[in-house]
Amino acid sequence: GENVEQHPSTLSVQEGDSAVIKCTYSDSASNYFPWYKQELGKGPQLIIDIRSNVGEKKDQRIAVTLNKTAKHFSLHITETQPEDSAVYFCAASKQSNYQLIWGAGTKLIIKP
Amino acid sequence: EPEVTQTPSHQVTQMGQEVILRCVPISNHLYFYWYRQILGQKVEFLVSFYNNEISEKSEIFDDQFSVERPDGSNFTLKIRSTKLEDSAMYFCASSEQGNEKLFFGSGTQLSVL
Numbered sequence: 143g144e145n146v147e148q149h150p151s152t153l154s155v156q157e158g159d160s161a162v163i164k165c166t167y168s169d170s171a172s173n174y175f176p177w178y179k180q181e182l183g184k185g186p187q188l189i190i191d192i193r194s195n196v197g198e199k200k201d202q203r204i205a206v207t208l209n210k211t212a213k214h215f216s217l218h219i220t221e222t223q224p225e226d227s228a229v230y231f232c233a234a235s236k237q238s239n240y241q242l243i244w245g246a247g248t249k250l251i252i253k254p
Numbered sequence: 255e256p257e258v259t260q261t262p263s264h265q266v267t268q269m270g271q272e273v274i275l276r277c278v279p280i281s282n283h284l285y286f287y288w289y290r291q292i293l294g295q296k297v298e299f300l301v302s303f304y305n306n307e308i309s310e311k312s313e314i315f316d317d318q319f320s321v322e323r324p325d326g327s328n329f330t331l332k333i334r335s336t337k338l339e340d341s342a343m344y345f346c347a348s349s350e351q352g353n354e355k356l357f358f359g360s361g362t363q364l365s366v367l
Contacts, residue, residue: 174354185258185345185358186297231297240285240310240353241299 144169146234148245156253161222163248165232166214172234175215176242177206180229189230190217219250227252256280260346260359267336268367275331275362277346286329287347287356288321290314297345303329304352336366 145168155161167175173194178186192199192206192215199206203222208215219226229249233242259278267273279286288300301311303321320332329348333340343363347356 176355178358183360185260185347185360187358188355191355233297235353237353240287240302240304241312242289242297242353242356243299244297246296 144172144234144236144243146232146243146245148232148248150248151246152249152251154251154253155222157222157224159222161217161219161226161250163217163230163232163250164214165216165234165245166212167234167243168213169234169236170210170213171236171238172243173237174235175206175208176233177204177217178231178233180231180247182228186231222250222252224252224254226250256357258346258348258357258359260344260362262362263360264363264365266365266367269338270335273333273336273364275333275344275346275364277329277331277359278327279329279346279348280357281327283348283350283357285309285349285352286321286323287349288331289345289347289358290342291345291361292339292342300331300344302353309352333364336364338366340364341366 148165176191179189180186205218229247232245261276286303291297302309343361345361346359349356
């Protein structure tokens with residue numbers, strides 16, 4: 143079945159710098175790739191998603207890129223701010239089913 | 255902003271007891287889900303529910319688990335006879351469309367003693 147690997151497990155960046163989190167997936171039939179942000183004591187919150195017919199999507203300081211050939215996708219956060227500190231999860235799913243397969247998460251720490 | 259609400263936030267139970275975890279999905283959403291996260295492990299899919307029936311379930315979702323939408327607003331997960339390994343954070347989610355743009359609740363931390 144599908145497997146999603148996520149790196150790094152922890153990422154510490156200086157406030158104002160950029161952060162990049164990378165994920166790879168195994169099932170070439172996967173066609174939907176969301177990214178979730180989880181703050182302490184809260185559930186995962188969708189921050190951006192991308193479908194396989196698109197290579198890149200941007201929403202203000204957040205962007206996601208997808209390389210279907212290599213089966214990897216990345217989250218880019220520019221001009222990081224303290225409120226960006228959280229755990230970020232990538233996930234993948236196929237059109238033929240309802241389940242998201244999740245990465246293990248990345249703890250992002252923004253240093254002031 | 256509409257949100258998915260889950261109750262209780264914490265549930266402690268004895269092994270072998272039945273528990274019911276409750277969720278109120280976003281009102282205009284049609285698809286409902288349960289996921290769980292065991293401490294230190296990945297988030298795992300349990301079940302999806304649409305049009306008053308299970309649309310998909312994982313291997314985890316065995317005969318000890320059941321879901322129900324008893325009225326127009328609640329969505330519940332029942333574990334009939336809890337085991338130690340059922341201890342986890344359980345997340346409810348809902349969406350307008352199948353498997354996209356899921357909105358998650360804050361979770362119920364289940365501890366089985």
